[in-house]
Amino acid sequence: MRYDQTVYLIKEGYEEDGLNERVTQTFTMVKANVKRANLTFGDGSIYDTTIVRVFGEYDADKLAFANYDPSDASTTHEIQQISRHFNRTDFYIINSEVIFHG
Known part of the structure; x- marks a missing residue:
């Protein structure tokens, strides 16, 4: 498997400054394998999904x-699901629901 595309894993946090609280973002640039696939869930619904696979164990919010x-x-995408495998992390981004007309 080739990890030939660059992606940014964005982690959000909060920083307190006296009485104020603000959102901070840190990002990690990694090489990834990116592919699109249709995923079918148990209830029969099908979704067009982008799967971003990175080598190693990572955590991200966006x-x-x-x-x-x-x-x-x-330019950022919300992550709907994260799955971890031996020395690999998969991030799932759902683009849209696939609806068949018949």
């Missing part, structure tokens, strides 16, 4: 691809 701009929130 994910961004090569076009990442920290000042533009539209």
